[in-house]
Amino acid sequence: MIYAYYRVSTELQNYESQKVGVIDFANRMNWKIDKEYIDEGVSGTILAKERKLGTLLNILNKDVGNIDKLLYNLRKRKEK
Secondary structure: OOEEEEEEOOOOOOOHHHHHHHHHHHHHOOOOOOEEEEEEOOOOOOOHHHOHHHHHHHHHHHHHOOHHHHHHHHHHHHHO
């Protein structure tokens, strides 16, 4: 599965510009984004487990086993 995560720190900001960049990257890699996680108006100082980022990291930990393996897999995909 391919996940996307977007975060903006104030309610005045919009995650759409991040989304455009992520979708563009995914398209260049021939990836289909299966699920998106969005933290709007959430400071980066808030613990990950208290944000949607924490939810995503938990899923990745279960899906991949650990973050090191995820990074390894991403590097391998990029090399292809």
